[in-house]
Amino acid sequence: MTGIVGYGTKIPRYRIKVEEIAKVWGADAPTYKRGLNLNEKSVPAPDEDCATLSVNAALNALKRAEIDPADIGAVYVGSESHPYAVKPTGTIVSEAIGACPYVHTADLEFACKAGTEGMFIALNLVKSGAVPYALAIGADTSQGAPGDALEYSAAAGAAAFIMGKDNLIAELKDTHCFMTDTPDFWRREYKHYPEHGGRFTGAPAYFKHVTGAVDAILGKTNMKPDDFKYVIFHQPNGKFPVLVAKKLGFTEQQYLPGLLSPTLGNTYSGSSPMGFAATLDIAKPGDLILLISYGSGAGSDAFIFETTEKIDEVRNRAPKLRTQLDEHKIYIEYGTYAKFRKKILLPN
Amino acid sequence: MRKLAIIGIGLIKWGELWEKSIRQIAAEAISKCLEDAGTDRIDAMTIGNMSGGLFNGQEHLSSLIPDHLGRKNIPAMRIESACASGGMAVRTACLEVASGFSDYAIAVGVEKMTDISGNEATYALATAADQDYEAFHGVTFPGLYAMMAKAHMDRYGTTRDQLSSVVIKNHYNGSLNPNAQFPFKITSDQVLKSPMVSDPLRLLDCSPITDGAAAVLITTLEEAKKLKKQPVFISGIGHASDSIALSSRKDILKLEAVELSTDKALKMAGKSIRDIDFAEVHDCFSIAEIMILEALGVVAPGEGGKASSDGLTGLNGNFPVNPSGGLKSKGHPVGATGVAQICEAVTQLRGEAGERQLKNIRTGLTQNMGGSAGSSVVHILEVI
């Protein structure tokens, strides 16, 4: 058996409301609130980045896994906002959690899919017997260009999963991938903000790949939507995951626990992994969970997990995602947000 | 050990000396000192300077200053102990003479701090803290002393007014000192309205950034008798260190280096703190003077605040402290401060302090410290 032995998340405490951003750019807030089902988003503090969110999420995962970090043989950090262009985030994480020096580590990038990429590799490395435990993290402090639609959703957060073979809290049942070359969103080297294809990011991109991955894994396992207790989709906003869930025949009860974007925003590589973590926070032993990521470029990874008896034992060892998301929030205005996100031109 | 005497002092007007360089102000103070002593003889020179490197991009003051003075072959050395560099330079000059290595040793303290921006100066000063475990994390000196102030207020009930009483007293004294950087009185209201720097310390709780220099000439008691000025006898010298990081101390309200250096100096002089008539102490922040009063043993721990607001330390109090105006009003060119304290004690003991002259004094104490009291040096001076 292969699966998850511990999971943990980290969400910055700062939030900005959609109205606050809309006010600055003369945009219509209700359009974003109703149209994209977005109300507010997380904002990283000036002393947070993809590496710090990753470490703090991984330390929460270790609290749940209760394993010796030196036994972690592989660390993968998926992000599109690695703090360095050249120099791994994974080494920072490995050092901070105490996994160095006998560890394989790599930084991954695939727009919003880099987190589940790490999960896919970690699970298969453990399955192969190459390492006893592997850590996969999806983390981002994404930036949308000022005034662009993405600015209303680009948020920050991280989810970390430790994969192993024994004492599982969720067992991996199957995986499937769906990939094509579809340039719906990108950021060129040396550029600060990404660009996107507008409505092209919808039907030929997000919906095609998510649907393709779900159809493929259901076909492969001979399962149907109502076999699952929960489903989690990548959530670039609050609208796309709801639309695709309905289109595929999933119900609110299945997708709501993992739908975080209306008050979290899009945490990119952290998005569907964080939705998955929120679902593990409430799942009962024996629940089947379907997780589908999406990354522009484009592709989706699909996973089926089944929770075990151990889930009830470990979940209270670290803060739950909903606690991090809903409690102790600090709201900031656009000026502070612009300063925090280094959108203000300074002399040097 | 030979007996020591101070036969000359030299002090220039402190402030933002835009037109003068570090070498110029050092030479001016030395020149005034020699004039005061009535001799040109210098066998050795010690230079108290915290950071010519960071403030001026200039190390090697031991060559620079004698060279500019026109006395390029004087054996000179720079002494560094952060803000206690000046006091340590005086102590080292004393060792030169006491040991018989030199008969006339001059200690000059100098710091030229306005060649860099305020931010850069804050950084330079913070190098006196533990670089890896304090400064790295963004703490500043006002921050370190603010933490002591907060703890003092928490434990002993020290009040905002008591902190202000130190500031008001020192500015009053400084208003009578023509060499002071800020020779004016201030009110409690002005302290309260000054910007917060690091809670609870406000701008007017903090000593300023200053350019300044000071010098003292030391010789043997025997030689001193040959010269024109009334010699002042150095009867006690004490020096001690403590952990550099405030967080390493078991009790951050116990200034162990100050206690130990005071005890040593008093023991050498054969005196108790009750025999001391006045003191010049290192009031880099208002809270520092309160804590030093306690460390000297003038008052019990926790009573420094009340003693200050009760007037114990005023010019007419039972134990006048910082008649010069202290670091607060006179200025704090870090490496010069410890030397200038000696200058003030000598001025008072000679009876040359003008409007701020203390009455009926024979024995004075100077206390100069580095960082958050990671080093401290105490001198006891007497009129003969």
Added chain:
Amino acid sequence: MQVPRYWREIPKRYRLEAAQCKKCLNISFPEKFSCPECGSRDFKTIKLSGKGKISTHTIIRIAPEGFNDQVPYGMGIIEMDEGPRIMAQITDCDPEKLKTGDRMIYQFRRIREDGSTGVIMYAYKFVPDVGI
């Protein structure tokens, strides 16, 4: 170039590694050459739990070079449950509301960067222990 000086301290800055004297069990953070309590040089490395309380604190409103974008920020001496006291920033809070004795917990944070092209320095900071 601050890289070697930063890198050398990583085990302490990232993981709160402290030195426990094998003779008298006193814990030093950071480690010392010999035990300040008993003088022994025989230590074992331990990892601090990262939990503690504020022993004293302040708010830095005028920052040194490299910290200007963070002002005003909380700064305090945190007394760890194991004994050692650590000087650190207190982040993710309104520093005006901090009180002596408040419970604190370790977080891994960015401390500063060596300009826009230099190394990024990370270390411990503390945040109020509110369960998130």
